[in-house]
Amino acid sequence: xxxxxxxxxxxxxxxxxxxxxxxxxxxxxxxxxxxxxxxxxxxxxxxxxxxxxxxxxxxxxxxxxxxxxxxxxxxxxxxxxxxxxxxxxxxxxxxxxxxxxxxxxxxxxxxxxxxxxxxxxxxxxxxxxxxxxxxxxxxxxxxxxxxxxxxxxxxxxxxxxxxxxxxxxxxxxxxxxxxxxxxxxxxxxxxxxxxxxxxxxxxxxxxxxxxxxxxxxxxxxxxxxxxxxxxxxxxxxxxxxxxxxxxxxxxxxxxxxxxxxxxxxxxxxxxxxxxxxxxxxxxxxxxxxxxxxxxxxxxxxxxxxxxxxxxxxxxxxxxxxxxxxxxxxxxxxxxxxxxxxxxxxxxxxxxxxxxxxxxxxxxxxxxxxxxxxxxxxxxxxxxxxxxxxxxxxxxxxxxxxxxxxxxxxxxxxxxxxxxxxxxxxxxxxxxxxxxxxxxxxxxxxxxxxxxxxxxxxxxxxxxxxxxxxxxxxxxxxxxxxxxxxxxxxxxxxxxxxxxxxxxxxxxxxxxxxxxxxxxxxxxxxxxxxxxxxxxxxxxxxxxxxxxx
Numbered sequence: 001x002x003x004x005x006x007x008x009x010x011x012x013x014x015x016x017x018x019x020x021x022x023x024x025x026x027x028x029x030x031x032x033x034x035x036x037x038x039x040x041x042x043x044x045x046x047x048x049x050x051x052x053x054x055x056x057x058x059x060x061x062x063x064x065x066x067x068x069x070x071x072x073x074x075x076x077x078x079x080x081x082x083x084x085x086x087x088x089x090x091x092x093x094x095x096x097x098x099x100x101x102x103x104x105x106x107x108x109x110x111x112x113x114x115x116x117x118x119x120x121x122x123x124x125x126x127x128x129x130x131x132x133x134x135x136x137x138x139x140x141x142x143x144x145x146x147x148x149x150x151x152x153x154x155x156x157x158x159x160x161x162x163x164x165x166x167x168x169x170x171x172x173x174x175x176x177x178x179x180x181x182x183x184x185x186x187x188x189x190x191x192x193x194x195x196x197x198x199x200x201x202x203x204x205x206x207x208x209x210x211x212x213x214x215x216x217x218x219x220x221x222x223x224x225x226x227x228x229x230x231x232x233x234x235x236x237x238x239x240x241x242x243x244x245x246x247x248x249x250x251x252x253x254x255x256x257x258x259x260x261x262x263x264x265x266x267x268x269x270x271x272x273x274x275x276x277x278x279x280x281x282x283x284x285x286x287x288x289x290x291x292x293x294x295x296x297x298x299x300x301x302x303x304x305x306x307x308x309x310x311x312x313x314x315x316x317x318x319x320x321x322x323x324x325x326x327x328x329x330x331x332x333x334x335x336x337x338x339x340x341x342x343x344x345x346x347x348x349x350x351x352x353x354x355x356x357x358x359x360x361x362x363x364x365x366x367x368x369x370x371x372x373x374x375x376x377x378x379x380x381x382x383x384x385x386x387x388x389x390x391x392x393x394x395x396x397x398x399x400x401x402x403x404x405x406x407x408x409x410x411x412x413x414x415x416x417x418x419x420x421x422x423x424x425x426x427x428x429x430x431x432x433x434x435x436x437x438x439x440x441x442x443x444x445x446x447x448x449x450x451x452x453x454x455x456x457x458x459x460x461x462x463x464x465x466x467x468x469x470x471x472x473x474x475x476x477x478x479x480x481x482x483x484x485x486x487x488x489x490x491x492x493x494x495x496x497x498x499x500x501x502x503x504x505x506x507x508x509x510x511x512x513x514x515x516x517x518x519x520x521x522x523x524x525x526x527x528x529x530x531x532x533x534x535x536x537x538x539x540x541x542x543x544x545x546x547x548x
Contacts, residue, residue: 018097020056021065025097033097039064051089062086069093124171129233130164130203165233166198172229180459181445189221194229201235208237225459251288255295258304263288263295266338287331294328305339310349317353329355363519365493366478366486374478381435382452383472388428391483393417394491394506397470400480401463403451408432420507492520 013026020036027033032040040057049056049063056063062070069092070085160166173194177187193216197207207230209223216223230236248267252260267288273279294316298308313332320328332350339345371391378387389395389403399418407416410432413424424432435451443458450463457464473479478486488506495501497520499513506513 020063021068022092023095023097023099027097035097036064051086052092065092068095124160124167124174127164127167127171129168160195161199163198163201165201165203165235166194169194169198169229169233172232173225176225176229180447180461181443182459183445186222186225186459189219190225190229192219193221193226197226197230205235206237207235209240213240222459251292254299256299256303259295259299259302262305262339262344263291263335265342266335269338270334286327287334290324290327291331291335294332305336306345308336308345308349310353313349313353326355326357329353360515360518362522363485363489363516365489365523366482370477371483371486374473374476374483377473377476381431381438385428385431385435386452386469386472386480387483388431389417390480391487392425392428393422394484394487396484397466397480401450401452401466401469404449405436405451406449408436408451418507488516489520489523492516493524497521497524 013028014031015025016027016031017024018027018033018036019031020040021033023033025033029037030040039059043057043059045058046055047058047061048054049058049066050061051066052063054063056065059067066086066089067082069089070082072093073085073088074082160170170191173187173190176182177190182190193212196215197212201207209227212226213223216226227236227238231238248264252264255263267284269277270284270287271279271281294313297316298312302308302312317325317329329350333355336345336348336350340348374387374391378384386400389400390397393415395417403417408424409415410424410429413429415422415424415428415432439446439453443453446453446458448457448459448461450457452464454464454468469480473483488502488508491505492498492502497517499510499517502508502513502516503510508516
């Protein structure tokens with residue numbers, strides 16, 4: 001990976017000679033200057049250079065210093081091959097770091113007039129699907145013919161190749177870029193990919209994702225947007241393995257074949273639904289997470305689910321306590337009930353085993369030191385806003401992710417979270433303004449309506465991922481969930497542990513409000529008692545939230 005913007009501020013810098021190109025200046029990792037560091041990351045092969053015989057990272061058998069010297073000795077310009085001059089290198093002209101710049105290929109046409117010498121490139125013509133009069137079937141599917149065009153056609157120096165399929169693809173790419181607010185780099189990368197794939201595209205020819213996926217990823221392009229354009233054109237065969245299948249295969253790895261096969265069938269019924277059964281994707285994932293330790297243990301001595309006995313279930317359940325035991329038993333009951341119904345097992349070993357009801361925990365207030373640590377970690381505008389929404393408005397992480405820009409009414413000082421409208425305090429309003437200003441500067445052309453966006457979601461329409469919210473305070477006592485709980489406990493303590501007041505203020509269910517009121521009441525009766533606080537998120541959630 002090459003040094004990125006801001007890396008110099010994080011990596012210790014030294015004023016010395018680069019050990020690769022011998023240039024004098026600031027060196028970073030491994031005593032290399034930035035260009036040599038990038039060269040080494042892109043060319044990992046080390047060996048004796050074919051010209052200077054030094055042991056360095058090599059590109060086509062030559063080190064970076066010899067490449068620079070060959071460029072200097074080449075008298076006839078950039079279009080002349082460098083190979084003869086690389087072989088003739090016998091000395092080196094030293095330079096300072098940052099002085100050597102590789103000159104690119106000269107432009108074939110004058111630069112367009114406009115601000116700073118460049119004007120916006122005109123949009124491609126509006127075209128549709130080409131009309132096919134007759135079809136010439138291809139004898140061989142030559143993938144290398146498409147990959148040949150990568151980097152050999154530059155749309156800045158001339159028009160696109162005359163191909164109706166390419167013209168249609170470029171029009172669809174331009175429409176997508178205008179709709180979603182692509183930046184110049186992403187738009188240019190998408191156009192280059194389409195030129196590579198469609199420059200010589202024939203009628204009714206199909207393109208497989210496996211033909212170009214690796215190359216596009218290597219050059220920093222977007223496979224997702226390329227797949228979307230080609231899918232709209234109807235010429236794509238998406239032969240990628242779905243991420244869900246890979247995840248399920250990894251979860252079932254390590255189980256006995258007779259157990260893993262049946263568990264996979266049970267999970268698919270829960271996840272995808274079936275006859276007279278609705279799909280419950282979150283519940284299916286939670287059940288598989290809870291039952292997985294028991295299934296791994298049984299796979300070491302059992303070959304099939306029908307060999308699992310009641311004693312095996314009880315032995316595993318006796319090792320668990322509290323909500324962990326409850327969740328595991330509920331998952332195993334679901335598994336064996338499905339297995340009994342479908343004839344996989346002869347008898348249900350979980351039948352008549354009482355799950356029990358775990359006592360609700362007494363949640364403790366966060367200490368001022370724990371809250372201060374959480375606030376200190378939130379150093380970005382996004383992190384500060386998320387912490388404020390959780391600690392002031394008791395917003396769940398899922399509700400924070402799904403917030404839309406139109407949910408924020410700065411004029412009337414109102415904020416709508418999860419369908420409920422709340423008054424907007426001064427601190428949250430200031431943090432919202434700070435984040436909105438950063439959002440406008442960072443992604444000025446985005447069409448994503450969500451309040452919180454990232455580099456990936458800014459060019460799409462989805463909300464940010466769950467892990468981006470959780471990782472802000474990961475590993476601290478005052479997580480996003482604990483800040484939300486602390487806010488509701490504070491409200492209950494201030495207003496005398498009234499569940500009706502909690503249900504009205506936070507619009508939570510009656511059972512959840514009663515649990516918070518009960519915890520507050522016990523804290524008021526025994527303020528000096530110290531009890532452990534459980535870290536399970538399901539103990540305080542009346543409705544399921546996002547899985548880990």
